[in-house]
Amino acid sequence: MDRRDFLFRIGITLVSASAYSFGESLKPLIEGKSEKVALLYGTRYGATKDTAMWIARGIGENVDVHNIEEIDFDETLHHYKKFIIGSGIWIDGAHPRLIELLSDHTKMMQSKIIASFIVCGTTGEDEAGKLRIAGYFKKFHQPLQIKPKVNKYFGGRMTIEKLSEKDRKLLDNFYTKVLKKKFENWDRTNPEAAEKFGADLSAAVAT
Ligand SMILES: Cc1cc2nc3c(=O)[nH]c(=O)nc-3n(C[C@H](O)[C@H](O)[C@H](O)COP(=O)(O)O)c2cc1C
Incomplete structure (x- = not known):
């Protein structure tokens, strides 16, 4: 191989290598897949939504936050490769739509969930x-049949x-008759702890 031929071949290799990485970077767009993690939350009175937003702030830009009541399951599952799920707890457990998602798409969710959290x-x-x-x-994890790696x-x-x-x-009945406590307002939300949880998760989100 003479020098010209050699340089020509190197050129082709470089062009195809950069075309390859360009193609790889386009893949998520072409396939409709997002490299971001989807954080799905289920709330009744807002504390779980606030906690989800603080977690997202800790993760940074690689996250989309969705209310479980507002998404189409098939579309969302197709779009994201990674999920974090979080729910409030009300007597009978977690949000019914999250339970439905885990029950109806168990296999797919098993492979995509990186963390879960509850607010109680x-x-x-x-x-x-x-x-x-x-x-x-x-x-909460029962319909998923496995325990996600990270739970808080x-x-x-x-x-x-x-x-x-x-x-x-x-x-009112539960507090006064069962717990024998005064039924009054309380707030145990913790923005800093939630943001730290998100920051700790950001490495798992990026890989
Ligand atoms: C109707 C109702 C039932 C609840 N039951 C429980 C419970 O069984 N265990 C618990 O730890 N917290 C319980 N809680 C406290 C909630 O988990 C807490 O208020 C949480 O913030 C709910 O999430 P949300 O604000 O996103 O709706 C209950 C709250 C409500 C309103």
């Missing part, structure tokens, strides 16, 4: 609380004037 009233400060939280996670609970909030009539009556 239980603090986990004592053994009984820790067990209760473990129970919430177990029930966050404190939620109670704003009595925001509650539906049904929830207010139920909780």
Whole structure:
């Protein structure tokens, strides 16, 4: 091979290498796949949405946040390769639409979930609380049939004037008759802890 031929061949290799990486970078666009992680949350009174937003702030730009009540499952599953799911906890467990997603698309979600979180009233400060939280996670993950690698609970909030009539009556009864406590507002949300959780996840999101 003479020098000209050699340089010509190197040129072709470089052109095809850069064409290859250009093609690779176009792939997500062509296939309709996003390199971002989808953070899906289920809320009733807003604390889980706020927590999802703080987590997203910690992750940075590689995340899209969606309310589980507002997405089309097939379209969203097709679009993202990675998911974080988070739900509030209300007596009977996590948000029914998230449970539906995990039940109806178990295999796909098993391979795509990188983390999950719950937002609840239980603090986990004592053994009984820790067990209760473990129970919430177990029930949340049941339809998924596996436990995601990373799981974290966050404190939620109670704003009595925001509650539906049904929830207010139920909780009033629960607090005064079962817990024998005054039924009053509380706020255990923690923006810094949620943002740190997001920042800690950002490496898993990028790889
Ligand atoms: C109707 C109702 C039931 C609840 N049940 C539980 C419960 O069983 N365990 C718990 O730890 N927290 C419970 N909580 C507290 C919620 O988890 C907390 O308010 C959380 O912030 C709810 O999320 P959201 O604000 O996104 O709706 C309950 C709250 C409501 C309103």
